[in-house]
Amino acid sequence: MPLRLIFMGTPDFAVPTLLELVAHGHEVVAVYTRAPKPGGRRGLQLQPTPVEQEARRLGIPVLTPATLKTPEALAEFRAHNADAAVVVAYGMILPQAVLDAPRYGCFNLHASLLPRWRGAAPINRAIMAGDAESGVMVMKMDVGLDTGDVAMAERLAITDTMTATDLHDALAPLGADLMVRAMGGLERGGLQLTKQSEQGVTYAAKIDKAEARIDWQRPAREVLRHIHGLSPFPGAWCEIVADGEPARIKVLRCEPADGSSAPGEVLDDRLTVACGEGAIRILELQREGKARMKAADFLRGTPLKAGALFS
Template identity: 65%
Template sequence: MRIVFMGTPDFAVPTLSEIVGHGHEVVAVYTRAPAPAGRRGLDLTPSPVHKVAERFGLPVLTPTSLRSNAATETFRGHGADVAVVVAYGMILPPAILEVPRLGCLNLHGSLLPRWRGAAPIQRAIMAGDAETGVAVMKMEAGLDTGPVGVVERIAIGPDMTAGELHDRMMLVGADLMGRALAALERGGLVFTPQPEAGVTYAAKIEKGETRIDWTQPAQVVHDRIRGLSPFPGSWFPMGEPEARVKVLRSTLVAGEGAPGEVLDDQLAIACGTGAVRLLELQKAGKQPVAAASFLNGNAVPPGRRLA
Protein backbone atom coordinates (compact mmCIF):
# COMPACT_ATOMS: atom_id res chain seq x y z
CA MET A 1 0.00 0.00 0.00
CA ARG A 2 0.94 3.66 -0.33
CA ILE A 3 1.46 4.93 3.22
CA VAL A 4 2.09 8.30 4.83
CA PHE A 5 3.91 7.77 8.13
CA MET A 6 3.60 10.35 10.90
CA GLY A 7 5.74 10.05 14.02
CA THR A 8 8.52 11.73 15.96
CA PRO A 9 10.24 9.98 18.94
CA ASP A 10 12.10 6.70 19.42
CA PHE A 11 8.77 5.01 20.19
CA ALA A 12 7.73 5.43 16.53
CA VAL A 13 10.94 4.19 14.90
CA PRO A 14 10.29 0.40 15.05
CA THR A 15 6.88 0.87 13.42
CA LEU A 16 8.37 2.83 10.52
CA SER A 17 11.02 0.13 10.09
CA GLU A 18 8.33 -2.58 10.19
CA ILE A 19 6.31 -0.84 7.48
CA VAL A 20 9.33 -0.47 5.22
CA GLY A 21 10.35 -4.06 5.89
CA HIS A 22 6.92 -5.31 4.81
CA GLY A 23 7.43 -3.74 1.41
CA HIS A 24 4.85 -0.96 1.64
CA GLU A 25 5.56 2.23 -0.27
CA VAL A 26 6.13 5.02 2.24
CA VAL A 27 5.34 8.06 0.11
CA ALA A 28 6.07 10.63 2.83
CA VAL A 29 7.21 10.82 6.44
CA TYR A 30 5.81 13.61 8.61
CA THR A 31 7.69 14.44 11.80
CA ARG A 32 8.26 17.37 14.14
CA ALA A 33 10.75 19.99 12.99
CA PRO A 34 14.36 19.70 14.21
CA ALA A 35 14.62 20.94 17.79
CA PRO A 36 17.31 23.18 19.33
CA ALA A 37 20.03 21.21 21.09
CA GLY A 38 23.46 21.76 22.59
CA ARG A 39 24.46 23.89 25.53
CA ARG A 40 23.37 27.12 23.85
CA GLY A 41 20.52 25.64 21.85
CA LEU A 42 22.13 26.73 18.60
CA ASP A 43 22.27 23.29 16.99
CA LEU A 44 19.13 21.81 15.43
CA THR A 45 18.68 18.08 15.98
CA PRO A 46 16.33 16.07 13.74
CA SER A 47 13.85 13.75 15.45
CA PRO A 48 14.63 10.02 15.71
CA VAL A 49 12.03 9.32 13.00
CA HIS A 50 13.57 12.00 10.77
CA LYS A 51 17.00 10.38 11.03
CA VAL A 52 15.71 6.88 10.24
CA ALA A 53 13.55 8.13 7.35
CA GLU A 54 16.59 9.76 5.76
CA ARG A 55 18.58 6.53 6.11
CA PHE A 56 15.77 4.77 4.24
CA GLY A 57 15.82 7.50 1.59
CA LEU A 58 12.24 8.54 2.33
CA PRO A 59 10.91 12.07 1.74
CA VAL A 60 10.54 13.96 5.05
CA LEU A 61 8.17 16.85 5.79
CA THR A 62 8.28 18.93 8.99
CA PRO A 63 5.30 21.33 8.84
CA THR A 64 4.59 23.49 11.87
CA SER A 65 0.84 23.19 11.26
CA LEU A 66 -1.55 20.98 9.32
CA ARG A 67 -4.53 23.32 9.49
CA SER A 68 -4.04 25.29 6.28
CA ASN A 69 -5.56 24.51 2.89
CA ALA A 70 -2.04 24.27 1.51
CA ALA A 71 -1.11 21.61 4.10
CA THR A 72 -4.22 19.61 3.20
CA GLU A 73 -3.48 19.77 -0.52
CA THR A 74 0.12 18.71 0.05
CA PHE A 75 -1.15 15.77 2.09
CA ARG A 76 -3.69 14.89 -0.59
CA GLY A 77 -0.96 14.98 -3.22
CA HIS A 78 0.76 11.96 -1.71
CA GLY A 79 -2.08 9.75 -2.94
CA ALA A 80 -1.84 7.59 0.18
CA ASP A 81 -4.09 4.62 0.83
CA VAL A 82 -3.64 5.02 4.58
CA ALA A 83 -1.78 7.17 7.10
CA VAL A 84 -0.04 5.57 10.09
CA VAL A 85 0.38 7.81 13.13
CA VAL A 86 2.66 6.92 16.06
CA ALA A 87 3.41 9.59 18.68
CA TYR A 88 3.51 12.32 16.05
CA GLY A 89 3.00 15.17 18.51
CA MET A 90 0.60 17.22 16.39
CA ILE A 91 -3.19 17.08 16.17
CA LEU A 92 -4.55 15.98 12.80
CA PRO A 93 -7.49 18.20 11.78
CA PRO A 94 -10.60 16.64 10.20
CA ALA A 95 -9.54 17.79 6.73
CA ILE A 96 -6.39 15.66 6.99
CA LEU A 97 -8.16 12.67 8.59
CA GLU A 98 -10.53 12.45 5.65
CA VAL A 99 -7.86 12.30 2.93
CA PRO A 100 -6.55 8.68 2.90
CA ARG A 101 -9.11 6.33 1.34
CA LEU A 102 -8.60 3.77 4.14
CA GLY A 103 -8.32 6.34 6.92
CA CYS A 104 -5.63 7.18 9.46
CA LEU A 105 -4.46 4.49 11.87
CA ASN A 106 -2.98 5.37 15.24
CA LEU A 107 -0.84 3.13 17.44
CA HIS A 108 -1.81 3.96 21.02
CA GLY A 109 -0.06 2.71 24.15
CA SER A 110 -2.99 1.48 26.21
CA LEU A 111 -6.01 -0.81 26.21
CA LEU A 112 -8.53 1.74 25.03
CA PRO A 113 -10.74 3.26 26.34
CA ARG A 114 -8.52 3.16 29.44
CA TRP A 115 -5.81 5.84 29.38
CA ARG A 116 -6.74 7.99 26.46
CA GLY A 117 -4.44 10.98 26.12
CA ALA A 118 -0.85 12.10 26.43
CA ALA A 119 0.83 9.85 29.01
CA PRO A 120 -0.75 6.37 28.95
CA ILE A 121 2.44 4.47 29.78
CA GLN A 122 3.26 6.51 32.87
CA ARG A 123 -0.33 6.70 34.08
CA ALA A 124 -0.89 2.96 33.84
CA ILE A 125 2.08 2.26 36.11
CA MET A 126 1.33 5.14 38.47
CA ALA A 127 -2.18 3.75 38.92
CA GLY A 128 -0.80 0.32 39.79
CA ASP A 129 -2.30 -1.41 36.73
CA ALA A 130 -1.19 -5.03 36.34
CA GLU A 131 -1.85 -5.00 32.60
CA THR A 132 -1.85 -2.61 29.69
CA GLY A 133 -1.26 -3.00 25.97
CA VAL A 134 -1.12 -1.41 22.55
CA ALA A 135 -4.03 -0.75 20.24
CA VAL A 136 -4.40 0.13 16.58
CA MET A 137 -7.25 2.60 16.30
CA LYS A 138 -8.90 4.35 13.37
CA MET A 139 -8.55 8.04 14.10
CA GLU A 140 -11.41 10.49 14.34
CA ALA A 141 -11.74 14.06 15.61
CA GLY A 142 -12.07 13.12 19.31
CA LEU A 143 -9.13 12.44 21.63
CA ASP A 144 -8.33 8.74 21.13
CA THR A 145 -12.02 7.98 20.71
CA GLY A 146 -11.91 6.09 17.40
CA PRO A 147 -12.87 2.44 16.86
CA VAL A 148 -10.22 -0.18 17.60
CA GLY A 149 -9.03 -2.76 15.11
CA VAL A 150 -6.53 -4.91 16.99
CA VAL A 151 -4.95 -4.96 20.45
CA GLU A 152 -2.07 -6.75 22.13
CA ARG A 153 -2.03 -7.09 25.91
CA ILE A 154 1.16 -6.57 27.94
CA ALA A 155 1.67 -7.52 31.58
CA ILE A 156 3.15 -4.88 33.87
CA GLY A 157 5.60 -6.47 36.31
CA PRO A 158 5.51 -5.31 39.95
CA ASP A 159 8.82 -3.43 39.60
CA MET A 160 8.61 -2.54 35.88
CA THR A 161 9.47 1.07 35.09
CA ALA A 162 7.89 3.33 32.48
CA GLY A 163 11.11 3.14 30.47
CA GLU A 164 11.00 -0.65 30.38
CA LEU A 165 7.32 -0.68 29.46
CA HIS A 166 7.96 1.93 26.74
CA ASP A 167 10.66 -0.24 25.16
CA ARG A 168 8.45 -3.34 25.31
CA MET A 169 5.47 -1.48 23.86
CA MET A 170 7.30 0.03 20.92
CA LEU A 171 8.39 -3.41 19.69
CA VAL A 172 5.05 -5.12 20.32
CA GLY A 173 3.30 -2.14 18.75
CA ALA A 174 5.42 -2.25 15.60
CA ASP A 175 4.54 -5.90 15.07
CA LEU A 176 0.87 -5.19 15.79
CA MET A 177 0.74 -2.36 13.25
CA GLY A 178 2.40 -4.61 10.67
CA ARG A 179 -0.29 -7.22 11.18
CA ALA A 180 -3.04 -4.60 11.14
CA LEU A 181 -1.86 -3.21 7.81
CA ALA A 182 -1.72 -6.69 6.30
CA ALA A 183 -5.32 -7.29 7.40
CA LEU A 184 -6.37 -3.85 6.13
CA GLU A 185 -4.82 -4.55 2.73
CA ARG A 186 -6.81 -7.74 2.28
CA GLY A 187 -10.01 -6.16 3.62
CA GLY A 188 -10.00 -8.14 6.85
CA LEU A 189 -9.42 -5.44 9.49
CA VAL A 190 -12.63 -4.95 11.46
CA PHE A 191 -12.99 -1.92 13.72
CA THR A 192 -15.05 -2.06 16.90
CA PRO A 193 -16.36 1.10 18.63
CA GLN A 194 -14.86 1.70 22.04
CA PRO A 195 -17.20 0.99 24.97
CA GLU A 196 -18.54 3.96 26.86
CA ALA A 197 -17.66 2.37 30.21
CA GLY A 198 -14.12 2.38 31.53
CA VAL A 199 -12.91 5.62 29.98
CA THR A 200 -9.93 7.19 31.78
CA TYR A 201 -7.62 10.00 30.70
CA ALA A 202 -3.83 9.97 30.86
CA ALA A 203 -3.10 13.62 31.51
CA LYS A 204 0.32 15.08 30.79
CA ILE A 205 2.75 14.68 33.70
CA GLU A 206 3.02 17.91 35.70
CA LYS A 207 6.09 19.02 37.65
CA GLY A 208 4.12 19.09 40.89
CA GLU A 209 3.59 15.32 40.67
CA THR A 210 7.26 14.40 40.68
CA ARG A 211 8.29 15.06 44.31
CA ILE A 212 8.07 11.93 46.45
CA ASP A 213 5.49 12.15 49.24
CA TRP A 214 6.67 9.73 51.91
CA THR A 215 3.34 10.04 53.77
CA GLN A 216 1.65 8.02 51.03
CA PRO A 217 1.39 4.22 51.31
CA ALA A 218 4.48 2.36 50.11
CA GLN A 219 2.65 0.93 47.09
CA VAL A 220 1.67 4.42 45.94
CA VAL A 221 5.22 5.72 46.42
CA HIS A 222 6.69 2.74 44.56
CA ASP A 223 4.24 3.06 41.66
CA ARG A 224 4.98 6.79 41.38
CA ILE A 225 8.74 6.15 41.32
CA ARG A 226 8.61 3.50 38.60
CA GLY A 227 5.91 5.30 36.64
CA LEU A 228 8.10 8.40 36.32
CA SER A 229 11.36 6.54 35.61
CA PRO A 230 13.53 7.43 33.82
CA PHE A 231 11.86 10.73 32.89
CA PRO A 232 11.03 13.10 34.44
CA GLY A 233 11.91 11.08 37.55
CA SER A 234 10.57 11.16 41.10
CA TRP A 235 12.79 13.03 43.55
CA PHE A 236 13.42 14.08 47.12
CA PRO A 237 15.61 16.94 48.38
CA MET A 238 18.91 16.25 50.15
CA GLY A 239 22.11 18.03 51.07
CA GLU A 240 23.40 21.54 51.61
CA PRO A 241 22.58 23.42 49.52
CA GLU A 242 19.43 21.40 49.04
CA ALA A 243 19.55 19.44 45.79
CA ARG A 244 17.22 17.03 44.09
CA VAL A 245 17.96 13.32 44.14
CA LYS A 246 16.00 11.31 41.59
CA VAL A 247 14.92 7.80 42.42
CA LEU A 248 14.82 5.67 39.27
CA ARG A 249 14.18 2.24 40.73
CA SER A 250 12.68 0.88 43.96
CA THR A 251 10.98 -2.17 45.40
CA LEU A 252 8.55 -2.85 48.23
CA VAL A 253 9.96 -4.17 51.52
CA ALA A 254 8.66 -4.88 55.01
CA GLY A 255 9.15 -2.13 57.56
CA GLU A 256 7.44 0.62 59.50
CA GLY A 257 8.49 4.01 60.77
CA ALA A 258 7.87 7.71 60.51
CA PRO A 259 7.30 8.74 56.87
CA GLY A 260 10.68 9.35 55.23
CA GLU A 261 12.65 7.61 57.99
CA VAL A 262 15.69 5.61 56.84
CA LEU A 263 15.17 2.16 58.32
CA ASP A 264 18.48 0.43 57.57
CA ASP A 265 21.86 0.83 55.89
CA GLN A 266 20.48 -0.26 52.49
CA LEU A 267 18.08 2.63 51.90
CA ALA A 268 14.84 1.12 53.09
CA ILE A 269 12.57 4.14 53.62
CA ALA A 270 9.40 4.19 55.68
CA CYS A 271 6.23 5.47 54.03
CA GLY A 272 2.78 6.28 55.39
CA THR A 273 2.28 2.53 55.60
CA GLY A 274 4.97 0.00 54.71
CA ALA A 275 8.33 0.83 53.18
CA VAL A 276 10.25 0.96 49.91
CA ARG A 277 13.88 0.21 49.22
CA LEU A 278 15.61 2.65 46.88
CA LEU A 279 17.65 0.70 44.32
CA GLU A 280 18.86 3.29 41.79
CA LEU A 281 19.37 7.01 42.31
CA GLN A 282 20.70 10.01 40.43
CA LYS A 283 22.03 13.28 41.79
CA ALA A 284 21.68 16.41 39.69
CA GLY A 285 24.33 16.51 36.98
CA LYS A 286 25.46 12.94 37.71
CA GLN A 287 24.90 9.53 36.17
CA PRO A 288 22.40 7.08 37.71
CA VAL A 289 24.01 4.72 40.22
CA ALA A 290 22.99 1.71 42.27
CA ALA A 291 22.11 2.37 45.90
CA ALA A 292 25.39 0.89 47.19
CA SER A 293 27.43 3.29 45.05
CA PHE A 294 25.21 6.19 46.07
CA LEU A 295 25.80 5.41 49.77
CA ASN A 296 29.57 5.39 49.24
CA GLY A 297 29.49 9.11 48.58
CA ASN A 298 26.44 10.18 50.57
CA ALA A 299 25.76 9.70 54.27
CA VAL A 300 22.21 8.46 54.72
CA PRO A 301 22.33 6.72 58.13
CA PRO A 302 19.42 4.78 59.68
CA GLY A 303 17.17 7.10 61.67
CA ARG A 304 17.56 10.04 59.31
CA ARG A 305 14.34 11.54 57.96
CA LEU A 306 14.16 12.31 54.25
CA ALA A 307 12.09 15.35 53.37
Protein backbone atom coordinates in the same frame (compact mmCIF):
# COMPACT_ATOMS: atom_id res chain seq x y z
CA MET B 1 -0.47 -5.38 -3.26
CA PRO B 2 1.55 -3.49 -0.61
CA LEU B 3 -0.06 -0.32 0.65
CA ARG B 4 1.03 3.19 -0.24
CA LEU B 5 1.45 4.81 3.19
CA ILE B 6 2.15 8.12 4.87
CA PHE B 7 3.91 7.68 8.22
CA MET B 8 3.45 10.28 10.96
CA GLY B 9 5.49 10.02 14.15
CA THR B 10 8.11 11.73 16.26
CA PRO B 11 9.81 9.95 19.21
CA ASP B 12 11.76 6.71 19.68
CA PHE B 13 8.49 4.88 20.36
CA ALA B 14 7.42 5.37 16.73
CA VAL B 15 10.64 4.16 15.08
CA PRO B 16 10.03 0.37 15.30
CA THR B 17 6.67 0.77 13.54
CA LEU B 18 8.24 2.72 10.68
CA LEU B 19 10.98 0.11 10.28
CA GLU B 20 8.55 -2.82 10.35
CA LEU B 21 6.24 -1.28 7.75
CA VAL B 22 9.18 -0.79 5.40
CA ALA B 23 10.55 -4.28 6.14
CA HIS B 24 7.17 -5.81 5.23
CA GLY B 25 7.19 -4.20 1.79
CA HIS B 26 4.79 -1.30 2.24
CA GLU B 27 5.63 1.82 0.25
CA VAL B 28 6.13 4.68 2.72
CA VAL B 29 5.92 7.67 0.38
CA ALA B 30 6.41 10.39 3.00
CA VAL B 31 7.21 10.78 6.68
CA TYR B 32 5.66 13.59 8.71
CA THR B 33 7.38 14.47 11.98
CA ARG B 34 7.96 17.46 14.24
CA ALA B 35 10.53 20.06 13.27
CA PRO B 36 14.07 19.76 14.68
CA LYS B 37 14.64 21.45 18.04
CA PRO B 38 17.79 22.97 19.55
CA GLY B 39 19.84 20.36 21.38
CA GLY B 40 23.33 19.04 21.86
CA ARG B 41 25.67 19.88 24.71
CA ARG B 42 25.17 23.63 24.39
CA GLY B 43 21.72 23.61 22.83
CA LEU B 44 23.03 25.29 19.69
CA GLN B 45 22.48 22.54 17.13
CA LEU B 46 19.10 21.58 15.70
CA GLN B 47 18.35 17.96 16.56
CA PRO B 48 16.08 16.03 14.19
CA THR B 49 13.54 13.71 15.77
CA PRO B 50 14.32 9.98 15.99
CA VAL B 51 11.74 9.34 13.26
CA GLU B 52 13.33 11.90 10.94
CA GLN B 53 16.75 10.35 11.45
CA GLU B 54 15.46 6.89 10.46
CA ALA B 55 13.43 8.21 7.53
CA ARG B 56 16.43 10.00 6.05
CA ARG B 57 18.55 6.87 6.53
CA LEU B 58 15.91 4.97 4.57
CA GLY B 59 15.74 7.64 1.87
CA ILE B 60 12.11 8.58 2.58
CA PRO B 61 11.05 12.23 2.03
CA VAL B 62 10.52 14.05 5.35
CA LEU B 63 8.04 16.87 6.00
CA THR B 64 7.90 18.97 9.17
CA PRO B 65 4.92 21.33 8.79
CA ALA B 66 4.09 23.61 11.70
CA THR B 67 0.38 23.00 11.05
CA LEU B 68 -1.83 20.77 8.94
CA LYS B 69 -4.76 23.19 8.93
CA THR B 70 -3.79 25.37 5.97
CA PRO B 71 -5.04 24.72 2.42
CA GLU B 72 -1.42 24.35 1.30
CA ALA B 73 -0.67 21.68 3.91
CA LEU B 74 -3.84 19.77 3.00
CA ALA B 75 -3.06 19.93 -0.72
CA GLU B 76 0.46 18.60 -0.08
CA PHE B 77 -0.92 15.79 2.08
CA ARG B 78 -3.48 14.80 -0.54
CA ALA B 79 -0.85 14.87 -3.30
CA HIS B 80 0.79 11.76 -1.81
CA ASN B 81 -2.24 9.72 -2.98
CA ALA B 82 -1.84 7.43 0.01
CA ASP B 83 -3.95 4.37 0.75
CA ALA B 84 -3.62 5.08 4.49
CA ALA B 85 -1.69 7.11 7.04
CA VAL B 86 -0.08 5.43 10.03
CA VAL B 87 0.21 7.70 13.08
CA VAL B 88 2.40 6.88 16.10
CA ALA B 89 2.98 9.58 18.74
CA TYR B 90 3.07 12.32 16.12
CA GLY B 91 2.22 15.10 18.55
CA MET B 92 -0.04 17.17 16.31
CA ILE B 93 -3.83 17.24 15.88
CA LEU B 94 -5.06 15.99 12.50
CA PRO B 95 -8.05 17.97 11.15
CA GLN B 96 -10.97 16.11 9.58
CA ALA B 97 -9.88 16.96 6.04
CA VAL B 98 -6.52 15.25 6.66
CA LEU B 99 -8.18 12.23 8.28
CA ASP B 100 -10.36 11.87 5.20
CA ALA B 101 -7.58 12.31 2.62
CA PRO B 102 -6.12 8.77 2.42
CA ARG B 103 -8.18 6.14 0.65
CA TYR B 104 -8.76 4.03 3.79
CA GLY B 105 -8.23 6.74 6.42
CA CYS B 106 -5.68 7.26 9.18
CA PHE B 107 -4.71 4.59 11.73
CA ASN B 108 -3.17 5.35 15.10
CA LEU B 109 -1.09 3.13 17.36
CA HIS B 110 -1.94 4.01 20.97
CA ALA B 111 -0.07 2.71 24.03
CA SER B 112 -3.00 1.77 26.25
CA LEU B 113 -6.04 -0.49 26.39
CA LEU B 114 -8.61 2.00 25.17
CA PRO B 115 -10.88 3.51 26.34
CA ARG B 116 -8.62 3.51 29.41
CA TRP B 117 -5.93 6.18 29.28
CA ARG B 118 -6.88 8.24 26.28
CA GLY B 119 -4.49 11.15 25.87
CA ALA B 120 -0.88 12.18 26.15
CA ALA B 121 0.79 10.02 28.83
CA PRO B 122 -0.81 6.55 28.87
CA ILE B 123 2.37 4.66 29.79
CA ASN B 124 3.15 6.84 32.81
CA ARG B 125 -0.45 6.97 34.03
CA ALA B 126 -0.99 3.20 33.83
CA ILE B 127 2.01 2.57 36.09
CA MET B 128 1.19 5.41 38.49
CA ALA B 129 -2.39 4.19 38.86
CA GLY B 130 -1.25 0.69 39.81
CA ASP B 131 -2.75 -0.97 36.71
CA ALA B 132 -2.09 -4.69 36.36
CA GLU B 133 -1.81 -4.52 32.58
CA SER B 134 -1.31 -2.21 29.64
CA GLY B 135 -1.11 -2.81 25.93
CA VAL B 136 -1.27 -1.34 22.46
CA MET B 137 -4.22 -0.75 20.17
CA VAL B 138 -4.61 0.18 16.52
CA MET B 139 -7.62 2.41 15.92
CA LYS B 140 -9.03 4.22 12.93
CA MET B 141 -8.76 7.89 13.83
CA ASP B 142 -11.61 10.35 14.14
CA VAL B 143 -11.57 13.95 15.38
CA GLY B 144 -12.01 12.94 19.04
CA LEU B 145 -9.20 12.35 21.52
CA ASP B 146 -8.36 8.67 20.96
CA THR B 147 -12.04 7.86 20.43
CA GLY B 148 -11.82 6.03 17.10
CA ASP B 149 -12.97 2.49 16.36
CA VAL B 150 -10.46 -0.19 17.38
CA ALA B 151 -9.04 -2.64 14.88
CA MET B 152 -6.59 -4.78 16.89
CA ALA B 153 -5.07 -4.98 20.38
CA GLU B 154 -2.30 -6.69 22.33
CA ARG B 155 -2.02 -6.86 26.12
CA LEU B 156 1.02 -6.82 28.39
CA ALA B 157 1.28 -7.33 32.16
CA ILE B 158 2.70 -4.48 34.24
CA THR B 159 4.86 -5.69 37.12
CA ASP B 160 6.01 -3.64 40.09
CA THR B 161 9.57 -3.79 38.75
CA MET B 162 8.66 -1.88 35.57
CA THR B 163 9.55 1.76 35.08
CA ALA B 164 8.03 3.94 32.37
CA THR B 165 11.13 3.22 30.26
CA ASP B 166 10.71 -0.53 30.71
CA LEU B 167 7.06 -0.45 29.67
CA HIS B 168 7.81 1.90 26.77
CA ASP B 169 10.54 -0.43 25.49
CA ALA B 170 8.24 -3.46 25.74
CA LEU B 171 5.27 -1.82 24.03
CA ALA B 172 7.15 -0.24 21.12
CA PRO B 173 8.02 -3.50 19.28
CA LEU B 174 4.69 -5.04 20.30
CA GLY B 175 2.93 -2.08 18.71
CA ALA B 176 5.07 -2.26 15.58
CA ASP B 177 4.08 -5.87 15.03
CA LEU B 178 0.42 -5.05 15.70
CA MET B 179 0.39 -2.20 13.17
CA VAL B 180 2.00 -4.41 10.51
CA ARG B 181 -0.70 -7.01 11.10
CA ALA B 182 -3.39 -4.33 10.93
CA MET B 183 -2.04 -2.98 7.63
CA GLY B 184 -1.91 -6.54 6.32
CA GLY B 185 -5.59 -6.91 7.16
CA LEU B 186 -6.35 -3.59 5.50
CA GLU B 187 -4.45 -4.68 2.39
CA ARG B 188 -6.48 -7.89 2.19
CA GLY B 189 -9.76 -6.08 2.85
CA GLY B 190 -10.36 -7.97 6.07
CA LEU B 191 -9.66 -5.38 8.80
CA GLN B 192 -12.63 -5.27 11.17
CA LEU B 193 -13.37 -2.28 13.39
CA THR B 194 -15.13 -2.26 16.76
CA LYS B 195 -16.52 0.80 18.52
CA GLN B 196 -14.90 1.66 21.83
CA SER B 197 -16.88 1.02 25.00
CA GLU B 198 -18.38 4.02 26.76
CA GLN B 199 -17.50 2.36 30.07
CA GLY B 200 -14.13 2.76 31.76
CA VAL B 201 -13.02 5.92 29.97
CA THR B 202 -10.03 7.60 31.66
CA TYR B 203 -7.69 10.34 30.49
CA ALA B 204 -3.90 10.29 30.65
CA ALA B 205 -3.12 13.94 31.21
CA LYS B 206 0.33 15.21 30.32
CA ILE B 207 2.74 14.80 33.22
CA ASP B 208 3.12 17.99 35.25
CA LYS B 209 6.45 18.45 37.04
CA ALA B 210 4.47 19.71 40.04
CA GLU B 211 3.24 16.16 40.71
CA ALA B 212 6.73 14.65 40.77
CA ARG B 213 7.51 15.20 44.46
CA ILE B 214 7.42 11.96 46.44
CA ASP B 215 4.83 11.78 49.21
CA TRP B 216 6.27 9.37 51.76
CA GLN B 217 2.94 9.40 53.63
CA ARG B 218 1.43 7.15 50.96
CA PRO B 219 1.56 3.33 51.18
CA ALA B 220 4.77 1.74 49.89
CA ARG B 221 3.27 0.29 46.71
CA GLU B 222 1.78 3.64 45.73
CA VAL B 223 5.14 5.32 46.32
CA LEU B 224 6.87 2.65 44.24
CA ARG B 225 4.42 3.00 41.35
CA HIS B 226 4.68 6.80 41.51
CA ILE B 227 8.48 6.57 41.29
CA HIS B 228 8.47 4.02 38.48
CA GLY B 229 5.78 5.83 36.50
CA LEU B 230 7.92 8.99 36.39
CA SER B 231 11.24 7.27 35.66
CA PRO B 232 13.34 8.58 34.06
CA PHE B 233 11.48 11.80 33.18
CA PRO B 234 10.63 14.02 34.87
CA GLY B 235 11.76 11.80 37.74
CA ALA B 236 10.08 11.54 41.13
CA TRP B 237 12.12 13.53 43.63
CA CYS B 238 12.64 14.26 47.29
CA GLU B 239 15.15 16.13 49.45
CA ILE B 240 17.60 15.05 52.13
CA VAL B 241 20.21 16.92 54.14
CA ALA B 242 23.63 15.69 52.96
CA ASP B 243 26.96 17.28 53.93
CA GLY B 244 25.02 19.82 55.94
CA GLU B 245 23.09 21.06 52.93
CA PRO B 246 19.66 20.08 51.57
CA ALA B 247 20.09 18.05 48.40
CA ARG B 248 17.44 17.12 45.84
CA ILE B 249 17.56 13.61 44.43
CA LYS B 250 15.48 11.85 41.83
CA VAL B 251 14.56 8.28 42.69
CA LEU B 252 14.56 6.22 39.48
CA ARG B 253 14.11 2.62 40.60
CA CYS B 254 13.12 0.94 43.84
CA GLU B 255 11.71 -2.28 45.27
CA PRO B 256 9.40 -3.27 48.14
CA ALA B 257 11.14 -3.72 51.49
CA ASP B 258 10.33 -4.69 55.05
CA GLY B 259 10.20 -2.19 57.86
CA SER B 260 8.20 0.67 59.28
CA SER B 261 8.81 4.00 60.96
CA ALA B 262 7.98 7.64 60.41
CA PRO B 263 7.32 8.26 56.69
CA GLY B 264 10.52 9.28 54.93
CA GLU B 265 12.88 7.88 57.58
CA VAL B 266 15.90 5.89 56.40
CA LEU B 267 15.77 2.49 58.14
CA ASP B 268 19.21 1.03 57.39
CA ASP B 269 22.44 1.51 55.45
CA ARG B 270 20.90 0.18 52.19
CA LEU B 271 18.58 3.12 51.52
CA THR B 272 15.43 1.46 52.82
CA VAL B 273 12.91 4.24 53.42
CA ALA B 274 9.71 4.03 55.46
CA CYS B 275 6.40 4.98 53.86
CA GLY B 276 2.95 5.58 55.31
CA GLU B 277 2.52 1.80 55.22
CA GLY B 278 5.53 -0.45 54.67
CA ALA B 279 8.79 0.60 53.07
CA ILE B 280 10.73 0.69 49.81
CA ARG B 281 14.43 0.24 49.05
CA ILE B 282 15.95 2.72 46.62
CA LEU B 283 17.98 0.97 43.90
CA GLU B 284 18.86 3.77 41.48
CA LEU B 285 18.84 7.52 41.94
CA GLN B 286 20.24 10.75 40.58
CA ARG B 287 21.55 13.65 42.58
CA GLU B 288 20.79 17.06 41.10
CA GLY B 289 23.34 17.90 38.41
CA LYS B 290 24.88 14.42 38.50
CA ALA B 291 24.56 11.23 36.47
CA ARG B 292 22.19 8.46 37.56
CA MET B 293 23.81 5.85 39.78
CA LYS B 294 23.21 2.74 41.80
CA ALA B 295 22.29 3.25 45.44
CA ALA B 296 25.53 1.60 46.58
CA ASP B 297 27.59 4.11 44.58
CA PHE B 298 25.58 7.00 45.97
CA LEU B 299 26.11 5.79 49.53
CA ARG B 300 29.87 5.57 49.06
CA GLY B 301 29.94 9.31 48.36
CA THR B 302 27.04 10.30 50.61
CA PRO B 303 26.80 7.89 53.55
CA LEU B 304 23.38 7.97 55.18
CA LYS B 305 22.68 6.30 58.49
CA ALA B 306 19.45 4.96 59.89
CA GLY B 307 17.36 7.82 61.19
CA ALA B 308 18.10 10.23 58.35
CA LEU B 309 14.97 11.76 56.88
CA PHE B 310 13.85 12.31 53.32
CA SER B 311 11.48 15.26 53.06
